[in-house]
Amino acid sequence: MSLNELKMTDEVLAPKASIKINYDGPTPSAAINIIKTLGKKYFRVPSKFWYEDEFTFVDIGSKVELYAEWNARTKFDRYTKYRFRLIYHMFEDKKTKKGNFYLTIRPTIETKFSYRNVLERLFYLIFMKMFYYKQRRNYMDELKKWTLDFKEAILNAFGTNVKEDLEGV
Numbered sequence: 137m138s139l140n141e142l143k144m145t146d147e148v149l150a151p152k153a154s155i156k157i158n159y160d161g162p163t164p165s166a167a168i169n170i171i172k173t174l175g176k177k178y179f180r181v182p183s184k185f186w187y188e189d190e191f192t193f194v195d196i197g198s199k200v201e202l203y204a205e206w207n208a209r210t211k212f213d214r215y216t217k218y219r220f221r222l223i224y225h226m227f228e229d230k231k232t233k234k235g236n237f238y239l240t241i242r243p244t245i246e247t248k249f250s251y252r253n254v255l256e257r258l259f260y261l262i263f264m265k266m267f268y269y270k271q272r273r274n275y276m277d278e279l280k281k282w283t284l285d286f287k288e289a290i291l292n293a294f295g296t297n298v299k300e301d302l303e304g305v
Contacts (some may be wrong), residue, residue, distance in 0.1 A: 141142040142249040142260055146201060147242075148218075148279045153289050154242035161297030164226045164237040165202065170257055170293055171239060178286035179220045181208040186224070200235075212275050215268070216247045220283070239290065243283050 147153050151289040159167065176183065187207045194201040204224045211217040228235035247268075249260040264294075290299055 139252060140257070142251060142257060143246065144248075144263075144264075145244055145246045146276065147277055148245055148283060149243065154240050155283065156301035157174065157239040157241070157287065157290055157298060158236065158301055159239075159294050159298040161234065163228070163233050164235045165200065165228050166200070167226070167237055167294065168204065168224060171222065171290065175220070175222060175294065177283050178289060179208050180274045180282065181210050181220070185210045198230050200228045200230060202225075202228075213271075215249060216244045216245060216272060216275055218243065218275070218279055226245040233288050234261070238249070241283060241287065244280050245272070245279060247272055247281060 149155065173188075173230045175181075176186065177294075183209055187209070189207055190205040192201075192203040192204065196297065202224070203226075204222075206222045206224075208222075209217060221244075223240040223242075224237060225239075228237065234272035247264070249257075249264070251257040251260055287300065289299065
């Protein structure tokens with residue numbers, strides 16, 4: 137008998153999908169270690185659950201370009217897991233060591249129930265609506281707080297050279 141899934145995925149920062157941070161100043165290449173260290177601290181994810189999905193380093197001419205994507209995934213409980221996606225894009229001049237980087241932070245939460253038949257699916261829908269919704273909402277609020285704390289730590293770590301992109305302003 138095959139298992140079907142009832143799956144719900146939400147953006148934690150709704151109505152926005154992500155937070156975007158821009159840095160313009162000296163040695164943006166040094167930021168990669170600071171971002172990874174702060175990410176592990178604020179997102180409470182052990183190193184074994186950090187994945188580097190893409191890492192591209194381009195060194196042509198007088199500029200260096202670096203693009204990296206990290207995903208951190210772990211579980212709250214048996215039904216709900218969360219994921220933080222960090223996208224880092226950096227440009228640096230080789231001679232002056234000045235440049236900029238862009239950091240995108242995108243947290244999501246996913247709840248999944250496996251069922252075998254229509255009755256189990258109905259049970260999980262009722263369970264979700266009546267009992268689990270409040271717990272899931274608490275998880276989302278906690279993730280949002282972690283994300284905003286991480287953003288503030290990044291803004292403080294890089295001082296006046298960094299700013300948050302406010303979309304739609």
